Amino acid sequence: MSGCADLRSAFAAAFGRRPAGVMQAPGRVNLIGEHIDYNGFGVLPMAIDRGIAAAWRPRQDRRVVLRSLQGYAPRELELEPPIAPYGPGDWGNYMKAAAQGLLDRGLALRGAEMLVDASLPQSAGLSSSSALVVLSALVLLEAAGCSMPRVELASLLAEAEKYVGTQGGGMDQAASLLGRAGHALRIDFRPLRAEPLPFFADHVVVVANSLVRAPKAETAGYNSRASECRRAAAAAARSLGLAADPQPLLADLLGAAAPDAIVAAAPRELLPRVRHVLNEAARVDAACDALRACDAAAFGRLMDESHASCRDDYEISCPALERLVAIAREAGAIGARLTGAGFGGCAIALARRADAPALLAGLAAGFYRGLEPARVAEALFVVEPADGAGPAA
Ligand code: GLA
Numbered sequence: 515m516s517g518c519a520d521l522r523s524a525f526a527a528a529f530g531r532r533p534a535g536v537m538q539a540p541g542r543v544n545l546i547g548e549h550i551d552y553n554g555f556g557v558l559p560m561a562i563d564r565g566i567a568a569a570w571r572p573r574q575d576r577r578v579v580l581r582s583l584q585g586y587a588p589r590e591l592e593l594e595p596p597i598a599p600y601g602p603g604d605w606g607n608y609m610k611a612a613a614q615g616l617l618d619r620g621l622a623l624r625g626a627e628m629l630v631d632a633s634l635p636q637s638a639g640l641s642s643s644s645a646l647v648v649l650s651a652l653v654l655l656e657a658a659g660c661s662m663p664r665v666e667l668a669s670l671l672a673e674a675e676k677y678v679g680t681q682g683g684g685m686d687q688a689a690s691l692l693g694r695a696g697h698a699l700r701i702d703f704r705p706l707r708a709e710p711l712p713f714f715a716d717h718v719v720v721v722a723n724s725l726v727r728a729p730k731a732e733t734a735g736y737n738s739r740a741s742e743c744r745r746a747a748a749a750a751a752r753s754l755g756l757a758a759d760p761q762p763l764l765a766d767l768l769g770a771a772a773p774d775a776i777v778a779a780a781p782r783e784l785l786p787r788v789r790h791v792l793n794e795a796a797r798v799d800a801a802c803d804a805l806r807a808c809d810a811a812a813f814g815r816l817m818d819e820s821h822a823s824c825r826d827d828y829e830i831s832c833p834a835l836e837r838l839v840a841i842a843r844e845a846g847a848i849g850a851r852l853t854g855a856g857f858g859g860c861a862i863a864l865a866r867r868a869d870a871p872a873l874l875a876g877l878a879a880g881f882y883r884g885l886e887p888a889r890v891a892e893a894l895f896v897v898e899p900a901d902g903a904g905p906a907a
């Protein structure tokens with residue numbers, strides 16, 4: 515991604531005027547707690563030092579003009595509800611999602627011009643989509659001279675992003691808005707709340723992109739898991755005699771029945787999905803304990819268990835991700851797992867800071883051999899826990 519100064523000059527060249535500011539929104543890695551946010555369970559991501567940024571400027575009218583430094587076609591839209599979406603997967607839909615969500619809240623928005631750049635791989639499980647939604651919302655709020663508490667905005671944008679067609683939980687928007695440098699975030703839902711937990715100071719997270727694109731707004735896998743869980747929760751509730759709520763989440767059942775009883779009450783074909791969700795929720799609690807106890811070895815084991823569960827019970831891994839986690843472990847990772855929605859995208863590996871160069875070298879030789887060094891650098895990198903979205907200096 516260009517630096518702030520470059521983004522400002524590129525904006526001036528594109529729009530013929532200086533920008534009012536530069537806004538940025540980080541991506542995230544999910545350390546543990548995969549596909550459980552939409553089931554009502556807490557998760558443990560961290561915002562990272564890569565994300566999306568935009569130089570921007572308010573307009574006097576209600577038109578939003580979007581340009582990208584990454585080759586996406588320019589987009590223009592009016593802030594007049596209802597805002598009709600572009601086709602599935604169109605990058606402009608993330609701005610439209612934010613705009614529609616804020617308009618539904620009754621905010622008097624003003625137009626803006628934005629030039630967007632990213633230091634995150636897209637469709638790779640690092641939450642580039644939610645970073646763009648968050649960034650768009652912050653620019654629209656700033657352009658209109660409005661503000662909103664962060665937790666409220668995170669909840670609003672989690673709902674708003676469903677505009678693009680994905681039935682996501684609220685993890686990604688919350689991580690991007692509420693991240694804190696040096697910390698992972700324990701995020702719980704209903705109501706949304708985030709607890710920053712100091713991340714291991716002497717360890718790093720390495721991100722390795724499988725290079726298998728996993729655009730969740732264009733493929734069925736993500737939403738099909740969410741609907742399987744809703745179906746399983748409703749059926750288990752009926753069979754446990756807990757049918758007061760016709761549309762319960764799996765987390766709702768846990769207060770009334772033990773995990774084993776819930777798994778046993780799920781329809782047979784969905785039993786592994788439910789088992790993953792309940793075991794993964796327990797692993798999130800254990801991982802928070804491991805962070806508090808500075809026990810990286812225990813944390814790594816939980817990452818490995820989470821990965822196995824994502825592969826075997828939730829079936830969201832793929833051969834390239836399997837190779838990546840295997841190579842990472844051989845090259846000295848304390849734990850490794852897929853991160854984000856899965857079906858491709860990135861794996862993460864935890865390593866002592868001192869062992870990171872050997873881990874990077876092992877992955878480069880074992881997985882990315884033959885790829886140009888610049889492409890390897892785009893796919894394989896160390897991330898640090900970062901602050902949430904806001905104006906860039
Ligand atoms: C995507 C969604 C999140 C979450 C993850 C899987 O990133 O946006 O809400 O469900 O997948 O853990």
